[in-house]
Amino acid sequence: MQRRSFLRGITIAAAASTVVTPTMVMGAAPVGANALGIDAAIKAITGGKKTVASSKVHMKAPEIAENGAVVPITVQVDSPMTEADYVKAIHIFASKNGNVRCADVMLTPANGKAMFAARIKLGTSQDVIALVETSTGEFLTAKQNVKVTIGGCG
């Protein structure tokens, strides 16, 4: 009898623990402060202005990334980078990540050339988008699809 009650106690405890952990995980799933959709995130920067897909923006990213945790990207913009005409900012988005925003880079004419390179994380296969803001108020974009074999988020 004693043994039976002891076993029952164990099974109840085990059941309780298995029930509790998944609910805790679901409840604790974080919602980023910047978790916006890709269109909303772009609109927040452009303020509703038109974006133009431009050949001036060169984006280098691998077509197939085996490891989503490390995807090297390079964005280069053809610009004279003088006081009158320079690239003000380069924004980088990953369209299907939990937080679509990767980096905002504010440049000045002191840079000489408009270039930014970094390594980003991609959760699944998706588009990587570069949004370039020039000092004349134009918004240029470039995008490339990257296929990811193993996701790199979490």
Add this chain to the structure above:
Amino acid sequence: MAKRKSLIKIKPKKYTTGDIVKVSFMVMHPMDTGTGKDKKTGKIIPAHYINEVKFLFNDKPFTTMKTWESLSANPVFTINFKVPGPGKLKVIFTDNQGEVNETSKKIKPKG
């Protein structure tokens, strides 16, 4: 507050005033997204990522970056820089848990 390992690299190594060089800034940082779990304990690792990087030359900022958790762990940031003359290049970086670190490198143009 932990001091983070960080480094500034300039390519090419030999440059003169007026040259456009590549400046790479690397830092050892976990860049946790807040969704990953600790494999041993099963607990969620809280978000911990760099959210601001500032590049200064002689204490004058020339490039600022806002970053989010979508950057890889141990990130490398590469930008171009036109060397205006001898001076000191400094990078200040802040993360979302309030750590502020900085690293610097002397700029010595030859010729």
